[in-house]
Amino acid sequence: MKKLITINCLLLCFLLTAGCSVQLVSPYDERTVEQMEKIDQKIDHFYLILQSVPAKDRSFKDFSSGYLDIDAQIRSLERRQEIRDKNQETLKQTKILASLWQQDIAAHKKKNSISDFMIKRRMAQYQRLMSALIKGELAKKQ
16 A cells, blocks of 8 residues: 555656656747848858959958948847847857957958958858857757
8 A cells, every 4th residue: 555655656757757857958949040041141142252362452341241240140130149048149149249259340440351261261250150140059959
């Protein structure tokens, strides 16, 4: 009889705890992934265009609208992440993205040029960062 009561208590405890789960991160958001992928494509496209122009013709003025367009997309992503609950890691990564983008704008503006080496370096940097952002959001799907 004691065994039956113990088994029933254990079964009851299992059933009660199985229905409860604590969610420590925000749920998966498909629109966020789409927005991240769009930004990733825009950054890649922007640097490919820069790369196709001779180095002497890469003045900041000629590319400022591209920088601003991407900056607006990044800021929109950042605002989206700020309003999502339990989303600190994605928000932190998005703030890093925004900060790096601002630094790159300032560097190009200051030098009024950008080398092939810097373009390749930045493309690789943003590819890693955007990949981490997208993988992080996709991990929430499971």
